[in-house]
Amino acid sequence: MKQINLSGIVKSYGKEVVVKNLDLTVKPGEFLTILGPSGCGKTTTLRMIAGLEEPDEGLIELGERTVFSRKEGIILPPEMRGLGLIFQSYALWPHMTVAKNITLALKEQRLSKADIAARLANALKLVQLEGYAKRYPSELSGGQQQRVAVARLIALRPSFLLMDEPLSNLDAKLRTEMRASLKRLHRDLEATTVYVTHDQIEALTLSDRIIIMNEGRIMQEGTPFEIYHHPANLFVAEFIGDPGINLFTGTVQGDVLDCGDVSIPLPEALAKRGGKLVAAIRPEKLLVLNTAKSGWQEVKTEILQPTGADTILQVKAGETSMTLLQSGFITLPEGTSLWVSFDPESLSFFDPDSQENLRGELG
Amino acid sequence: MSDTAAPRGKPPFFSRQNMAYQVYRFKNKPEIIIGVLCLGFLSFVVLVPLLQIVKDAFTFQSYDLAYQRDGEVGAFTLLHFDRVFNQPISKALFVKPLINSLKMGFAVTLIAIFVGSSLAWLMVRTNVHFKGVFGAMLVFPYMMPSWVMALAWLSLFKNDRIGGSEGLLTYLTGVQVPDWVAYGYVPIVFTLAMHYYAYTYLLISGALATVDSELEEAGATCGLGKWKRIRVITMPLLMPALGSAVVLTFIRILGTFGTPALLGLPVRFFTFSTQIYASINARNQGDAYVLALVLIVLAISFIWINSRIIGVRKSYVTMTGKGFRKRESDLGKWRWPATILVILFLCMTVIMPLLLLLWESLTLIPGNYSLSNLTTYFWVGQGNVQLAYGEPGVIHNKGILGALGNSVKLGFMAALFNGALGLLVGYAVVRGRGAKLARWLEGIAFAPYIFPSIALGAIYIGMFSTNIGPVPALYGTFTILVLITVIKNLPFTSRTGIAAMLQIHQSLEETARVQGIGWFRRMFRIIIPLSMSGLVAGMLLTFITAMRELSLIILLISPGNMVLTGVIFGYQEQDMAQHSSAVTLMLVLIIITISVIVRLLSRSAGVGRLSAT
Numbered sequence: 024m025k026q027i028n029l030s031g032i033v034k035s036y037g038k039e040v041v042v043k044n045l046d047l048t049v050k051p052g053e054f055l056t057i058l059g060p061s062g063c064g065k066t067t068t069l070r071m072i073a074g075l076e077e078p079d080e081g082l083i084e085l086g087e088r089t090v091f092s093r094k095e096g097i098i099l100p101p102e103m104r105g106l107g108l109i110f111q112s113y114a115l116w117p118h119m120t121v122a123k124n125i126t127l128a129l130k131e132q133r134l135s136k137a138d139i140a141a142r143l144a145n146a147l148k149l150v151q152l153e154g155y156a157k158r159y160p161s162e163l164s165g166g167q168q169q170r171v172a173v174a175r176l177i178a179l180r181p182s183f184l185l186m187d188e189p190l191s192n193l194d195a196k197l198r199t200e201m202r203a204s205l206k207r208l209h210r211d212l213e214a215t216t217v218y219v220t221h222d223q224i225e226a227l228t229l230s231d232r233i234i235i236m237n238e239g240r241i242m243q244e245g246t247p248f249e250i251y252h253h254p255a256n257l258f259v260a261e262f263i264g265d266p267g268i269n270l271f272t273g274t275v276q277g278d279v280l281d282c283g284d285v286s287i288p289l290p291e292a293l294a295k296r297g298g299k300l301v302a303a304i305r306p307e308k309l310l311v312l313n314t315a316k317s318g319w320q321e322v323k324t325e326i327l328q329p330t331g332a333d334t335i336l337q338v339k340a341g342e343t344s345m346t347l348l349q350s351g352f353i354t355l356p357e358g359t360s361l362w363v364s365f366d367p368e369s370l371s372f373f374d375p376d377s378q379e380n381l382r383g384e385l386g
Numbered sequence: 387m388s389d390t391a392a393p394r395g396k397p398p399f400f401s402r403q404n405m406a407y408q409v410y411r412f413k414n415k416p417e418i419i420i421g422v423l424c425l426g427f428l429s430f431v432v433l434v435p436l437l438q439i440v441k442d443a444f445t446f447q448s449y450d451l452a453y454q455r456d457g458e459v460g461a462f463t464l465l466h467f468d469r470v471f472n473q474p475i476s477k478a479l480f481v482k483p484l485i486n487s488l489k490m491g492f493a494v495t496l497i498a499i500f501v502g503s504s505l506a507w508l509m510v511r512t513n514v515h516f517k518g519v520f521g522a523m524l525v526f527p528y529m530m531p532s533w534v535m536a537l538a539w540l541s542l543f544k545n546d547r548i549g550g551s552e553g554l555l556t557y558l559t560g561v562q563v564p565d566w567v568a569y570g571y572v573p574i575v576f577t578l579a580m581h582y583y584a585y586t587y588l589l590i591s592g593a594l595a596t597v598d599s600e601l602e603e604a605g606a607t608c609g610l611g612k613w614k615r616i617r618v619i620t621m622p623l624l625m626p627a628l629g630s631a632v633v634l635t636f637i638r639i640l641g642t643f644g645t646p647a648l649l650g651l652p653v654r655f656f657t658f659s660t661q662i663y664a665s666i667n668a669r670n671q672g673d674a675y676v677l678a679l680v681l682i683v684l685a686i687s688f689i690w691i692n693s694r695i696i697g698v699r700k701s702y703v704t705m706t707g708k709g710f711r712k713r714e715s716d717l718g719k720w721r722w723p724a725t726i727l728v729i730l731f732l733c734m735t736v737i738m739p740l741l742l743l744l745w746e747s748l749t750l751i752p753g754n755y756s757l758s759n760l761t762t763y764f765w766v767g768q769g770n771v772q773l774a775y776g777e778p779g780v781i782h783n784k785g786i787l788g789a790l791g792n793s794v795k796l797g798f799m800a801a802l803f804n805g806a807l808g809l810l811v812g813y814a815v816v817r818g819r820g821a822k823l824a825r826w827l828e829g830i831a832f833a834p835y836i837f838p839s840i841a842l843g844a845i846y847i848g849m850f851s852t853n854i855g856p857v858p859a860l861y862g863t864f865t866i867l868v869l870i871t872v873i874k875n876l877p878f879t880s881r882t883g884i885a886a887m888l889q890i891h892q893s894l895e896e897t898a899r900v901q902g903i904g905w906f907r908r909m910f911r912i913i914i915p916l917s918m919s920g921l922v923a924g925m926l927l928t929f930i931t932a933m934r935e936l937s938l939i940i941l942l943i944s945p946g947n948m949v950l951t952g953v954i955f956g957y958q959e960q961d962m963a964q965h966s967s968a969v970t971l972m973l974v975l976i977i978i979t980i981s982v983i984v985r986l987l988s989r990s991a992g993v994g995r996l997s998a999t
Contacts, residue, residue, distance in 0.1 A: 031394035044394065073900050077411065082393035093396055096403030098410040101899040114897035118915045127911065128901035179901060 025051045025086050025182045025215045027072065032081035034067055034239075041067050042078070043239040049217055054209050056218045058226040059236035060262070065219045068236070069185050072217060073108050074101035085183055107181035107214065111188040113172040115160040121147075122156040125175045146174040149211065150204065166197045173208050184214040190225060202228055223263055227251065235259050254371065257378040260303050266335050269309070269345045271302045272375060280372075284341030285320050287365050292385050293372055300381070301373040306335070306348035308369035312362045319362040324355050338363075416905045421814035421823045424807070428830045431873055435849035436682075442848050443467070443675040450672060466672035470680075479673060480680070483661040487684075490575060490646070490657060491639045497579035498635050499628065502586025505731075508724060509587075510594045513714045515725040526736045527584040529977045531934040531951060533644030535577035537970060538739035540648065541746045541963065543568045548652045551753025551963070554742070558755070569653040578645050580735045582638065586631040593627030629696035637685045641838025643937035644951075648958060659840040659937060666847065666941055675848060678841035685836045740971065747968035764964040775960075780968050786953055792864065793933055793950040793973070797980075800871040800932040801925040804879045807872060808924055809917060812883025817892075831880040834873050839937035846870050847941055864947045867939050874938050875928045882924035886917035922988045926981055933977050 027049040034042040042064045049055045057065040070076040072083060074090065077098060083091040085106070090099040115124050125146055129139045147153050150170040160168055169189065176184065189205065190198045206229055209216050220226055226233050227247045235242045235250065235258075242262075243255040254260035260268050273282030278294045280287040280302050287302045312319065322338040322345070329335075334353040337346055338361060347363065372381045397403040412418060446454075446463040454465065470480045505524060508514045544553035545563040555563055566572055597620060605615040643659040650660055658681050665674040717724055750761040750773075762779075763770070769778035780786055811831050818824035834842065846869075850860035860866040890913065898908045914921075936951040943952040950973045957966035 033394065073896075074414075075896055075899070080394050080396060092393070093407065094393060094403060096397065096401075096406035096410070098407065098414055100414040101896070102902045102904060104900070105902070106900050108897060108900040110893040110897060112891060112893050114891070114893040116894060116898075116912055116916075119911075127898070128903055131901070131903045131907060175901075185900075 026084070027183060027215055027217065028082075028084040029068070029072070030082050032068070032071065032083070033079045034064070034071060034076065035079055041239050042071075045081070045239070045241065047234065047241070049215050051215055052213055054206075054216045054218065054229060054231045056220060056226040056230040056233045057236055058220055058223060058233055058262075059242075061221055063236040064239040065221075065236050066187055069187055069217060069219045072183075073106055073185055074099060074104050104183075105181055106183045106185055107176040107179055107212075109172050109176065109184075109186045109189045111191055113160075113168050113189075113192075115168055115171055117160050119159075120156065121152065121158050121160070121163075121171050121174075124160070124171060125178050128175070128179055142178040142180075146178040149177055149207075150174045165193055166201065169193065169201055170204065173204060177208065177211065180212060182214055184209065184212060184216040186216070186218045188220050188222075189218075190220075191222070198225075205229065223265065227263075235262065237262075253380065253382060254303075255380050257301065257303075257373050260371065260373070260380075264305055266306050266346045266348060268303050268305050271343070271345075272299065273302070274299055282343065284343040285345075287370065288367055289372075290367065290385055293381060296381075296384065299375050301375050302365075303371045303373065304365060304369055306346040308366060309345070309347050310364040310366055311347055311349060312364075313359075314362065315360075316362055316364075319364045322361050322363055324357060324359045324361060326357075327353060327355060329353060336361075415818075417814045417817035418821075418823065420810050421818055421827050424811050424814055425823065425827050425830065428827070428833075428873075428876075431869060432830060432833050434854075435845040439675040439678065439845050439848040443672060443679060447672055449669050466676045470673055470676045478656075479661065479665070480677070483656045483658045483677070484680075486571070486650075486655060487640055487657045487659075487681075489571065490578070491636050493575045494578045494582060494639050495632055495635045497575070498582040498586045499590075499631060501579065501583040501731075502588075502631065503590045503628070505583070505587045505728070506591035506594050508728065510591050511715060512717050512724070513721060514717065514728065515721065516728075520728055520732070523732050523736055524587055525584055526978075527581045528588070529930055529934070529981060530581070530974050531644060531936060531954075531970070532578065532581045532642055533648055533936065534739050534743070534970060534974065535580050535735070536573070536645040536648040537958070537963075537967065538742040539573050539577050540568075541742045541967070543573070548961070551751075551961075553753075554745075554755050557753060565653055569649050570655045574645055574649045574655070577649065578639060578642065581645075582635050583735075585638070586635055589627050589631040589634070590624065593624050597623045625696050629692050633689055633692050636688055637836070637838055640681055640685060641840045641842075641937055643840050643940050644955065647955070659838070662840050662844055663940060666844070671847065674844050678844040681838050681841045682836065685838055685841075689836060740974065743967040743971050747964050747971060749964060752963055764968045774962050774965060777962065777965060780965075780972060785948070786950075786969055789948045789950045789953045790972070790976075792948060794976070796864070796867055796871065796949055797929040797932040799868045800875065801929040803868065803872045804875050804928040805921050805925040807876065808879030808883035809886075809914070809921060810883070811876075811880040812885075812887040812917070813913065815880075815884050816887035828880070828884070832877045835877040837874075839874065839935075840941070842870060842874055843938050843941040861942070862944045862946050866942055867947055867949065870938055870942065871928070871932045871935065874935075875931055879924045879928060882920050883917070886920035887913075889920075890916045919988070922984065926984050929984075930977055930981060933973065 027047075029045055029047040032042055032045040032047075033040065045064075045068065047068070057068060059065045067076055071078050071091070072085075078091060078093065080093045081091070082089065082094070085104060088099070089095065089097055090104050091097060116127075119127065122143055125143050126139050129142060134142075143156070144153075147156060150173050152167060152170055152174060155163065155167070160171065163171065172189070186205065190201055193201055202225060218225075218229060227250075230247055232244065233247055233250050234244045237258055243250060243259045245253075250259065251263055254263060257270070261270070271280070271282040271285060271287060273280040273287065275281075275289065275294060275297045276286070278289055278291070280289050280300055282302070293300065315321065320340055322340045324336060324338050325344070326337040327334055329352045331352065333348055333350050335346060335348055336353070337344060339345075345363075373379065374381055397407075443466050444462055444464070446457045446459055446461045446465065448459050450457055450463070450465055451459070457463065457465070470476055509517060509520060509524070514520070540553060542554050543563045544551065545556065545565065545568045546552055547565060547568065553563065553568075555561070601623070602615050602619055605619045610618060641659060643663060646655070646657045646660050647663065649655075650657060656664070658677055662674045662677050662681075665671070665677065745755065747764050748760045748762065749755060750759050750763060763773065765779045766781055767773070767779035768782055769776050777783060811827060815824045815828045837845070846866060847861060850857075850866055853859045860869070894912060894916070895908055898912055903911070934951065936955060939949065940952070940955065943949060950969060954966045954969050954973070957963075957969065
């Protein structure tokens with residue numbers, strides 16, 4: 024069983040606790056992404072799995088093997104964990120050719136010459152770098168260097184794959200291409216994969232499952248769909264989505280949430296709850312008309328940002344700003360009136376004190 | 387989270403699990419193992435000797451019986467301190483050398499800084515001609531013993547004071563050169579300054595090259611005038627480099643032996659270094675230890691004062707004279723005069739001394755500089771009882787050739803060990819960044835910097851004259867020369883090692899670790915190849931230093947481990963100027979040849995072309 028299991032992991036640097044009692048299981052063959060802002064403990068977590076950092080407490084198992092247990096007194100060094108790791112910097116050895124970069128670790132395993140040659144050829148073929156074996160890393164483009172790093176792992180055939188922001192050094196266009204090649208690597212190796220990133224697009228497009236971390240804690244774990252549509256708390260709601268989610272803080276008044284300039288329809292359960300609430304809705308979920316309709320909220324356009332296929336509209340209802348996302352290339356004069364409606368199906372509600380999603384209370 | 391089988395928590399400290407954990411942990415961190423080993427070794431060869439001479443200085447020694455019959459050998463005593471600081475002899479033993487050393491140190495430092503920074507400014511910031519040739523020539527003194535100038539000075543100005551022959555000037559003009567020109571304070575300061583400017587030049591030009599001229603231009607756009615820009619922008623940025631140049635020069639001057647011995651002893655002008663040498667020769671080691679301690683205290687207080695003034699503690703720039711061209715100001719009509727000035731300066735400090743030595747080595751009867759008196763006897767002669775006590779010429783002289791072999795061996799071994807030690811210290815310090823161990827290691831690797839050369843030599847006499855545990859007595863062996871050379875150069879090589887390691891991104895090693903590649907292979911396949919260019923430069927520096935060093939080892943050489951610099955000093959003491967000149971020339975030629983070969987080899991091997999990111 025190629026499962027990765029972390030439990031009760033605590034890690035601190037000096038007085039600063041960077042990972043706080045983390046429990047995490049990656050299922051065999053799963054592609055799991057740890058997503059979070061910088062400094063949230065995600066890279067530390069990955070490095071602890073690899074053995075490059077030592078947890079203060081807790082247990083780490085790779086498959087059947089316990090590789091770290093503070094209680095049992097076990098630490099396996101990284102070289103004995105049988106992992107593959109891709110660094111942000113690719114970490115190609117600049118003084119070795121592509122072929123040497125790929126085969127150094129294979130020689131360490133004392134594979135036969137024929138076997139090494141076959142694996143090298145196969146790996147280069149899979150990343151489409153045949154004919155580059157004799158080049159030095161400095162003679163390759165960024166994307167090619169990245170593919171060498173991938174080929175190095177293909178040749179090594181690890182059962183566990185760790186990736187630390189492997190795409191962040193590439194330009195936007197190459198990123199889309201490399202996302203596909205990383206996904207292929209995962210599929211070809213059938214490796215249990217942990218991917219660390221601060222880029223939500225990468226997380227949403229690549230992962231089977233996402234874990235969102237902040238300040239050393241897991242804020243939510245779930246499929247990309249769940250994370251996007253049902254954020255467990257305000258942190259996740261605000262962190263995921265670009266343009267960001269619209270938030271409205273208000274007081275329950277009858278069956279609506281009164282937020283000053285706008286009032287938002289409430290489900291029955293929450294209307295009974297009363298008090299203060301935060302309502303959230305994604306920009307693309309707001310319904311928009313360019314003619315008045317009763318019960319719809321009038322807004323005035325402020326700034327429009329057409330991105331080609333879509334347009335981001337910053338609008339104002341009185342003093343309250345909100346963001347809309349509509350398909351198509353839209354140009355409108357500033358101050359044009361639009362009418363929006365809050366689709367009850369698309370609204371989420373949060374407790375302003377606990378910050379938690381109140382979905383549970385809806386029954 | 388709160389079930390009883392929770393994986394959290396730590397086992398008790400003395401449990402089997404915790405012990406296993408600590409052992410694993412230690413084993414997994416090669417940088418800690420290396421760090422501990424290096425720290426242990428360096429403490430043994432740096433701190434223990436220091437404590438040893440402190441102890442010896444306070445202990446009644448058997449040779450003290452000559453002064454105090456009823457003394458008990460091994461008992462605590464203040465006798466040595468009393469002699470050095472309190473008795474009437476103190477004036478000759480301590481006060482005069484102190485004044486002379488300080489006078490010499492300040493004057494040389496001042497001149498060296500002035501000359502070095504003027505040259506640095508000309509070379510880095512102006513359009514003076516022939517920069518390539520000048521750049522190579524200006525660092526030549528670095529490859530020569532510091533007392534080559536002193537030897538050349540004697541060839542030129544020697545008078546009849548110490549008997550024997552007279553110098554070129556007297557030969558040509560018939561005028562007796564006055565003592566104050568031939569010997570003592572003035573020539574010592576002049577010849578030392580004309581050597582040590584090379585160090586200040588390297589440090590300051592390196593720093594000047596990194597001061598972005600855009601910063602000055604930014605100042606100009608704010609309306610600052612030319613001099614104000616230099617004063618407000620350039621100077622503060624150069625202060626750390628200037629400060630470390632001052633400290634470096636001053637400490638080296640305090641510890642230098644050759645020049646004060648050659649030019650000072652004939653007129654009984656004693657500095658600390660020559661007084662320590664004289665005390666050891668007079669078998670008053672106790673006095674020498676006390677003087678060495680005073681010298682170390684002086685050096686430390688000087689570093690302290692300097693860091694107080696500059697306000698930057700870690701500003702000791704390493705010697706890497708890496709220069710890249712910056713905006714040059716046009717000298718205009720002063721371009722040729724400045725160029726000629728540099729040429730004259732180079733003739734005086736590099737070419738003329740070597741030519742004088744060559745001439746000297748070719749004269750049959752010393753003091754007669756006519757063409758008819760020229761001979762190759764001192765180079766190729768077989769030995770003649772009527773000449774120079776029957777000493778054969780250089781290429782037939784067993785003593786010289788043996789010392790040559792020793793010098794080269796010393797250079798290579800010191801370079802090799804220094805490179806290895808620098809690499810390991812660099813590895814342990816950089817990988818262990820932030821931990822106490824790394825800081826201690828960095829500190830102790832830097833410690834030999836504060837020991838003036840002659841004082842370190844004195845320390846090593848005290849330390850290794852008897853066996854310590856399994857370490858045999860090393861006095862008089864070749865090993866002790868290698869050891870002291872490695873230790874004295876460690877501050878520079880460990881800096882080189884740290885700088886080289888910092889350039890190798892951690893992930894290059896980590897990725898190998900994760901792929902299952904063990905420590906030795908990581909070192910030999912990744913770390914060493916990637917740090918090679920820095921290491922080779924550092925090792926070459928050690929080689930050069932080891933070959934030309936005298937102050938450090940003068941107290942430690944004996945017929946059994948004689949090296950070339952010792953041979954030269956011996957000939958000079960016996961007033962055999964032709965021999966000492968010939969051997970000096972040979973030494974300089976060998977150093978230059980080998981460093982050129984190493985540079986060419988490392989360039990053709992492509993070392994230094996790799997970008998290790």
